[in-house]
Amino acid sequence: MKYLKVFSEKRIFNYDFILQLTKSRSLADETIQNYLKKGYIKRVKKNLYVTISLENGGVIPNKFEIASNITETSFISHHSAFEYYGFGNQVYNEVSVTSLKKFKDFIFESNEYRYLYSTSNEFVDEVNGIRVSTIAKTIVETIDYIKTYDDMEEVIHNLSSLPAINGLLVMEYLLFIDKKILFNKVGLILSYFVDDLLVTNSLLERMKNLGIKSVKYFSKEKYRLKKYYKEWNLYCYDLGKIIEVAEDG
Numbered sequence: 001m002k003y004l005k006v007f008s009e010k011r012i013f014n015y016d017f018i019l020q021l022t023k024s025r026s027l028a029d030e031t032i033q034n035y036l037k038k039g040y041i042k043r044v045k046k047n048l049y050v051t052i053s054l055e056n057g058g059v060i061p062n063k064f065e066i067a068s069n070i071t072e073t074s075f076i077s078h079h080s081a082f083e084y085y086g087f088g089n090q091v092y093n094e095v096s097v098t099s100l101k102k103f104k105d106f107i108f109e110s111n112e113y114r115y116l117y118s119t120s121n122e123f124v125d126e127v128n129g130i131r132v133s134t135i136a137k138t139i140v141e142t143i144d145y146i147k148t149y150d151d152m153e154e155v156i157h158n159l160s161s162l163p164a165i166n167g168l169l170v171m172e173y174l175l176f177i178d179k180k181i182l183f184n185k186v187g188l189i190l191s192y193f194v195d196d197l198l199v200t201n202s203l204l205e206r207m208k209n210l211g212i213k214s215v216k217y218f219s220k221e222k223y224r225l226k227k228y229y230k231e232w233n234l235y236c237y238d239l240g241k242i243i244e245v246a247e248d249g
Contacts, residue, residue, distance in 0.1 A: 003018075004051075007035070007051045010051070011051055011065060012044075013049055014048055014049070015028065015047050032049070040054075044066060045106050045108065048066075048069065059109055063111045064084050068130045068131045070099065070103055070113060073100040075097070075124045076096070076131065077097065077133045078098075078142055079142060080094075080095045080097070081133045081135075082138055088158060089157040090154075093110055095111055095113045096114055098115075099115060100118060100119070123136065123173055123176070134169070135162070136170045136172065139159065140186055146185075146218065146219055147219050148219065149221060152218075152219075152239075152242060153242055153245070156239070156242045159193060164197075165190065165193050165195075171203060171206070174207070180210070181211070181212055183207045183210040184208075184211035185218060187207030187232060188236060190204065190207075191204055192239055208231065212233060216233060216234055218236040222235070
């Protein structure tokens with residue numbers, strides 16, 4: 001149990017950390033095998049370990065800590081970021097993890113960690129040692145990933161749970177990624193959250209000017225996109241009804 005206190009404080013670690021402690025590759029290998037056998041640590045995946053609580057036998061780090069340590073650049077994103085910030089409408093057994101370095105999806109302790117591709121670690125904060133996409137980035141990315149009516153309901157519920165939406169920061173991220181259709185999609189949804197302070201009509205007008213001018217469908221569920229929002233050039237779900245349900249809930 002020589003390293004148990006150190007492991008408990010570290011909570012989650014890889015082989016290099018153990019090698020740094022033991023100063024010997026053979027001793028590092030022996031330590032891993034002994035601690036795994038005794039149930040002091042548990043392997044999450046190749047070259048990633050967590051410490052086990054001696055009090056209850058459970059894994060010490062939570063799923064968000066694990067996600068943030070899968071690679072050197074991994075961070076929590078999309079619906080998992082909303083969940084981490086406390087604005088999700090449900091608890092998931094699937095964790096969305098964005099990383100510059102690719103990894104294979106895996107399951108650990110009933111949670112599935114799913115890889116999402118990224119070429120940039122911009123707009124990522126570190127909160128209590130955990131890397132997570134900013135609220136603004138999370139808003140844009142979850143809107144960008146809407147594929148179904150249920151996805152839209154979830155995003156609207158999450159946005160309705162936010163105390164405020166900083167439209168300027170959302171615009172900053174939109175300009176950074178410069179995906180034309182997103183100016184339309186994000187602008188349409190945020191038009192239901194105008195507060196005369198952080199989401200203003202002038203900001204929405206700028207989004208309209210930067211967006212696409214041809215008519216598009218919000219998702220591939222064309223048969224459900226029955227409402228046409230002319231000012232945004234989008235066929236979409238009836239957002240008024242979805243928001244009404246979210247506010248009642």
